[in-house]
Amino acid sequence: MFVKICGLSTAETVAAAVDAGADAVGFVLTRSPRQVTPDTARRLAAAVPPHVLTVAVVAGADVATVRELVRDTGLQALQLHGDYSRADFAAVADLGLTLVRATSYQAPDLRIGAYGEDLLLVDATEPGSGGAWDYALLRGRGLGEGWILAGGLSVDTVADAITQSGAGGVDVSSGVESARGVKSEDLIRDFIAAVRKAG
Numbered sequence: 198m199f200v201k202i203c204g205l206s207t208a209e210t211v212a213a214a215v216d217a218g219a220d221a222v223g224f225v226l227t228r229s230p231r232q233v234t235p236d237t238a239r240r241l242a243a244a245v246p247p248h249v250l251t252v253a254v255v256a257g258a259d260v261a262t263v264r265e266l267v268r269d270t271g272l273q274a275l276q277l278h279g280d281y282s283r284a285d286f287a288a289v290a291d292l293g294l295t296l297v298r299a300t301s302y303q304a305p306d307l308r309i310g311a312y313g314e315d316l317l318l319v320d321a322t323e324p325g326s327g328g329a330w331d332y333a334l335l336r337g338r339g340l341g342e343g344w345i346l347a348g349g350l351s352v353d354t355v356a357d358a359i360t361q362s363g364a365g366g367v368d369v370s371s372g373v374e375s376a377r378g379v380k381s382e383d384l385i386r387d388f389i390a391a392v393r394k395a396g
């Protein structure tokens with residue numbers, strides 16, 4: 198089971214996620230309580246071992262801005278939220294990053310690779326809101342191998358969510374925070390332990 202901890206902004210919480218066995222860590226480069234600058238993302242990612250995927254999270258920016266945001270960060274993956282087209286995905290393919298298409302569970306084209314992406318993250322309608330949804334809606338929908346479930350997951354709900362959805366990976370942000378935008382090292386550890394136990 199692939200686990201991504203999203204919205205990290207301090208060295209301590211990045212270290213907690215890595216030490217607890219996260220497969221990926223996300224840095225939000227877009228307007229959010231978790232927003233970090235590209236410089237901060239680069240500094241935080243420099244301490245992450247290469248086997249942990251470092252992900253730039255961007256929502257709604259045009260392709261030129263996206264390219265500018267990730268330039269020089271050294272991050273390994275780019276997660277795009279919003280109305281990005283197949284042409285937009287093609288226009289960032291030359292960056293050589295792992296591409297993550299983040300989309301609502303209500304959107305069409307719920308299949309890995311439909312836009313040329315490497316990973317598909319199926320989220321609530323409002324990313325980063327902590328809003329849960331009916332994860333069972335996606336069971337058996339043939340999304341492809343290893344799609345990632347997101348939206349309102351927490352230590353208490355993640356095991357059931359995996360069972361209900363059949364997801365091969367999970368992503369969390371609000372559910373590992375002590376207050377909005379403030380990550381908790383204990384909750385990060387507990388969340389990853391809950392996923393490992395379930396998976």
Ligand SMILES: O=C(O)c1ccccc1NCC(=O)[C@H](O)[C@H](O)COP(=O)(O)O
Pocket residue numbers: 203204223225227228229230231254255256278320321323324325326327328347348349350368369370371372
């Ligand atoms: O985290 C944000 O604030 C955010 C803002 C704008 C676009 C994306 C954002 N986060 C993306 C994520 O990958 C979140 O982890 C995902 O939406 C799940 O969030 P949550 O429901 O809070 O666990």
